[in-house]
Amino acid sequence: MLTEVTATRYVTPLREGGSLPGIVEADDLGTYVMKFTGAGQGRKTLVAEVVCGRLGRRLGLRVPELVAIQLDPVIGLSEPDQEVQELLKASGGLNLGMDYLPGSLGFDPLAFEVSPEEAGRVVWFDALVNNVDRSWRNPNLLVWHGDLWLIDHGATMIWHHNWPGAAASAARPYDASDHALARYAPDVASAAAELAPRITEELLDEVTAEVPDAWLLGEPGFEDPDAVRRAYARALLDRAATIHERITLGAPSGPRVPQPPGWLTDHLGPWPHTAGESAGTDSGAAGRTAEGSTR
Numbered sequence: 001m002l003t004e005v006t007a008t009r010y011v012t013p014l015r016e017g018g019s020l021p022g023i024v025e026a027d028d029l030g031t032y033v034m035k036f037t038g039a040g041q042g043r044k045t046l047v048a049e050v051v052c053g054r055l056g057r058r059l060g061l062r063v064p065e066l067v068a069i070q071l072d073p074v075i076g077l078s079e080p081d082q083e084v085q086e087l088l089k090a091s092g093g094l095n096l097g098m099d100y101l102p103g104s105l106g107f108d109p110l111a112f113e114v115s116p117e118e119a120g121r122v123v124w125f126d127a128l129v130n131n132v133d134r135s136w137r138n139p140n141l142l143v144w145h146g147d148l149w150l151i152d153h154g155a156t157m158i159w160h161h162n163w164p165g166a167a168a169s170a171a172r173p174y175d176a177s178d179h180a181l182a183r184y185a186p187d188v189a190s191a192a193a194e195l196a197p198r199i200t201e202e203l204l205d206e207v208t209a210e211v212p213d214a215w216l217l218g219e220p221g222f223e224d225p226d227a228v229r230r231a232y233a234r235a236l237l238d239r240a241a242t243i244h245e246r247i248t249l250g251a252p253s254g255p256r257v258p259q260p261p262g263w264l265t266d267h268l269g270p271w272p273h274t275a276g277e278s279a280g281t282d283s284g285a286a287g288r289t290a291e292g293s294t295r
C-alpha cells in the first residue's frame, strides 16, 4: 500500500483543477496536492492516479511521489469557501496526496524543448493507460528544475468504468494527434522497444497492490479488492505488447494549436525545432502512425 500520512493543515485550494484539489500539509512535514474521495469525479479517479502514477515511476518517468492521506474534515473548519468545506466533509478517511512541486510551471510548448525520445516515452505511456487528458489544450505536465513532470492521471483506463467490456475497450487504438507532445516527433517505436518488455505481471501486481483496499471494495462483479487489482493488471498487460502499432499521430484538431509569435520564429528559425517539419503542424503529419513515423 501507499505510504500513509495524516493531514495536519488545509492550506489552499488549487482552482485550476476541475476536481478542486487542495494543498495540504501532513504529519511527515510534507506538502501535498490532495485529491479528495468526495470529489464528483469519484474514487476511480484516485485509483487511476495510483496505478498510472506508480507504474510511470517504475518505468522511469517523472511523476511526483504519491501517498495516501488520512483526512479529518475538522482541519478545514476555518476554510471560508463553502465548496471546499463540503468537499472536506465528504472526504473523511483516506485521500490521495501527490508530492507538491514548489515553484513548478505549467508546461508551455513555446518555451520548452522535449526530445523525440522523451516525447516518445510519454506518448507510449499515455497510449498504454489510454490517457485522454494530456492534450495541447490541457497538458497536465509541469516543468520543475528544468525537467518535465507528469501529473493528473485521473482520466485514464476508461475500461474501468465498464469491466464487462474491458478486454474489448483495452484493445482499441490510441489517437495521439492532440497529445501535448505530438509535435516533438515522438519516437514511439523506440519507447515501446524499451518499455513494453518491462510491463510484466509481477510489476503490475506490485503497482496495483499500492491501491488502498477502501477504493476497490464493493466493485460490482468482483469478490474482493484483489480481484479488481487483477483486472487492472490484465488490461494493461494485454495492451502493452502491441499498443505502439495502434497509435495515431495525425493532424491536431481545432484551429488554435498554439504557435509562437513571428518575432520568435524569425529569431529561432522554424518551429518546432525537433520535429523537422514546418510550424504548420497540420500539414504532412495526417494519418501517420507511430510506427511509420520512425522509419
Ligand SMILES: Nc1ncnc2c1ncn2[C@@H]1O[C@H](COP(=O)(O)OP(=O)(O)OP(=O)(O)O)[C@@H](O)[C@H]1O
Pocket: 014, 016, 017, 018, 019, 020, 021, 033, 064, 098, 099, 100, 101, 102, 104, 106, 138, 140, 142, 151, 152, 154
Ligand atoms: N504535484 C504538483 N505540484 C505543483 N502543482 C501541482 C501539482 N499537481 C497539480 N498541480 C497544479 O494543480 C493543477 C490541478 O491539478 P490536476 O490537473 O491534477 O487536477 P484536476 O482536478 O485533475 O484537473 P483537471 O481540471 O485537469 O481535471 C495543475 O494544473 C497544477 O497547476
Ligand SMILES: [Mg+2]
Pocket: 017, 018, 140, 152
Ligand atoms: Mg489537470
